[in-house]
Amino acid sequence: MPVGQWFTTAEGVRWWFDSGSFALDFAYTGQIGGLRTDEQLHAPDDLTRWLHERFPVAVGAARSRDLFDAIALRDAISRMAVAVSVGEPLRPADIDLVNLYAATPDVPPSLAGGTRQAGRSVQTVAQALSTIARDAVDLFSLDNAERVRCCSGADCDVVYLDTSRAASRRWCSMQRCGNRAKVRAHRARKAERAAA
Template sequence: MSTTHRFRQGAGRPCLDFLRTLRHRGTSGAVEELPDAESLAAWARQCGPCPAAPGDADHALVHTAQELREAIHRLIGSARAHRAPDTRARELVNRAAAHAVPVPGLAASGRLEWHADDPVRATLALVARDTLDLITSPALDRVRDCAGTACGALFLDTSRPGTRRWCSMDTCGNRAKKEALRRKAPA
């Protein structure tokens, strides 16, 4: 029986969305959203530009993707703290970024279509390249930790004043406001 996958997006950068595949990072309730090849292919299909079939990923690529995600997290953390990058994390991200990325083409219908011989690995290459761009750009100063107590997500604060607190107002922000109202309510 096939599982329907739905991955969170909207963090402001593909690499930050990819980090969200470890939900509730740093808590005892952490949830791995890429536990198998089917999940990884579904993530690439939803979050990447070219179609990925369920058979486009295998167990080894799942392990590679999970390692890449954690390397990205370490690199972003180091860059935000103005520390030298972790050598292993840097090597993993550079290796992933070196893979071929999806290429665009105009279909007979006039629509833009994307192609890659290995769509999952190509999507991971885009994520790795986005990471390198982010950690070397001024946008890094706008990366924030979600203020949600059990969230653990990073997001790009694109608000004009740069004071956004939650990865999503619909989830973490709404939850925090409800908790604050409950605390204020008379007993």
């Protein structure tokens, strides 16, 4: 699954945010950490649209119950991400919810270009939620425990998975907080030279 999405700040500035995880992208359909995003899942059609934009296979239309389930899963992932990023323990109820969704059948992988359709031609929303939950299981595994982080920006606490080889990512986005930090450092050096 492709990861990342565009956000717009309150000031109207668009920036690309690569969360590093499909499950985190899903968490950002609502509020997580310090990133104030508008709620994106108001109605079943909103969930259907989000899933259709991200899954390479056809996913059926969401119903009201699917929306309820999706929001419950999303909120559990959000709470877990924030907790892990600040070194707090995970809530057992959130773990249980993610495990419950991860235990159900997910969207099976398939190779394009074949001549026969194996399995369903349209996947269910429940299968899509299971795929997201399985990504969350990987996200919160011991292998990634030190890589789920908050942005180092002074006024930012956006949560992301550091997928860099050296595990050295510091910013939610170089376009946003990384650039701000560079500007601040440049101004500080300039002021220091002027004072000398």
